[in-house]
Amino acid sequence: MPPRKTSPGQLLKKREVATSKPSAKSKISKNNKAVKNIGANVFRWKVIAITVLLILLSPFYYGYILKFFASSWRWVSDLGSSSHYRTYQxxxxxxxxxxxxxxxxxxxxxxxxxxxxxxxxxxxxxxxxxxxxxxxxxxxxxxxxxxxxxxxxxxxxxxxxxxxxxxxxxxxxxxxxxxxxxxxxxxxxxxxxxxxxxxxxxxxxxxxxxxxxxxxxxxxxxxxxxxxxxxxxxxxxxxxxxxxxxxxxxxxxxxxxxxxxxxxxxxxxxxxxxxxxxxxxxxxxxxxxxxxxxxxxxxxxx
CATH class of the missing domain: 3.20.20.80 (Glycosidases)
Known part of the structure; x- marks a missing residue:
């Protein structure tokens, strides 16, 4: 029995289906990119966490904070009092x-x-x-x-x-x-x-x-x-x-x-x-x- 001839329209459809399906290499590439993005995000958050931790542990940070609160407390304690009699920290x-x-x-x-x-x-x-x-x-x-x-x-x-x-x-x-x-x-x-x-x-x-x-x-x-x-x-x-x-x-x-x-x-x-x-x-x-x-x-x- 002679082989069935494929019409031009059917051939075009087969090609479209073939090109629409991702290849194995394409899937691996996308997975690698996702893994890299996740790794970059984790690294970024680690850097941020370490930076914040270093700031919190820094004596300069606490000196600044203490100075800020001391100044604020002096302002509050002097509130309503005479400007000619004030606290000198x-x-x-x-x-x-x-x-x-x-x-x-x-x-x-x-x-x-x-x-x-x-x-x-x-x-x-x-x-x-x-x-x-x-x-x-x-x-x-x-x-x-x-x-x-x-x-x-x-x-x-x-x-x-x-x-x-x-x-x-x-x-x-x-x-x-x-x-x-x-x-x-x-x-x-x-x-x-x-x-x-x-x-x-x-x-x-x-x-x-x-x-x-x-x-x-x-x-x-x-x-x-x-x-x-x-x-x-x-x-x-x-x-x-x-x-x-x-x-x-x-x-x-x-x-x-x-x-x-x-x-x-x-x-x-x-x-x-x-x-x-x-x-x-x-x-x-x-x-x-x-x-x-x-x-x-x-x-x-x-």
Whole structure:
């Protein structure tokens, strides 16, 4: 039987069917591409995951985050408060900002101080310009860190003043002599300071009598009125009206302003006792000077 002839139309259909069916090679190629795409996606996600992990573990990331939240918290904590009394994160306290000359006072309680670090510390315009340094107490005690602080602080440009912790039960004249035996006050220093903040069991009048003897002797020897340091309540109770012509350094903490009275002759205000300063490993008292830079210069010894 002769073979059936294939018509041209049937032949065309067979060719179309043959070309429409994918070859084995085509299937393998597509599978390889899919596998490669999956591998590339997995690799990409691994890179992203490792990058995120490295960022999260980076100290720079945490430093940035902590700084952001600290700044945000400071903004929230200061919300609604006076713009002239704000928190300074690096110093760890709120500081009255109406004043432009800031300082600290130190004693053995602050330990060994790195004065270059103290001088270098700054946030906005706040930096340490002056320091009151404890020298003596009563008739026998010399602060163990006085000589070092008195020598090292001026080397970095900090203006210094020495203070004596006054004991009302002890003779005021002898205390003044003891103080001046241990402190050499020179040009450029702040005037001598007497720290009187307790009665030690004596009558107020007896305390004032011995304090008067101390002040007179120091003024005679230095030719400048000493500064009187005291707390606001102690001043109001025992000193007000008796020493109005002496410059005062008054302690009154955590306030926007020192409300000691318009006629009070105060020039220094100790506004905090919990400050932080680079180079000092313990809390430190913070102070401001009431006047401007020219007044501060005139306040120094000649």
């Amino acid at each position: 690096s110093f760890g306290i709120r500081i009255p900002t109406r004043y432009h000359i800031h300082g600290i006072d130190v004693s053995y309680a602050q330990g060994k101080i790195n004065w270059p670090k103290v001088k270098a510390m700054k946030e906005d315009h706040i930096h340490i310009t002056f320091a009151f340094i404890k020298a003596t107490e009563g008739l026998l005690t010399v602060d163990p860190y006085f000589k070092r602080n008195w020598r090292e602080a001026p080397k970095v440009g900090i203006r210094c003043g020495a203070y004596h912790f006054f004991r009302p039960k002890k003779n005021g004249l002898w205390q003044a002599r003891f103080f001046l035996q241990n402190v050499k006050i020179e040009s450029g220093d702040l005037p001598a300071v007497v720290d009187i903040e307790r009665l030690d069991g004596v009558a107020p009048a007896a305390m004032r009598n011995q304090l008067h003897n101390f002040l007179n002797h120091v003024q005679t020897k230095t030719h400048v009125k000493p500064i009187i340091y005291t707390g606001l309540s102690f001043y109001k109770d025992y000193l007000e009206g008796y020493y109005d012509d002496y410059p005062l350094w008054i302690a009154h903490y955590n306030r926007e302003e020192l409300k000691a009275g318009a006629n009070t002759n105060w020039w220094f205000w100790q506004h905090s006792e919990t400050g932080k300063v680079n180079g000092i490993n313990h809390a430190v008292d913070f102070n401001v000077f009431k006047g401007d830079s020219l007044q501060f210069e005139r306040f120094l010894m000649r």
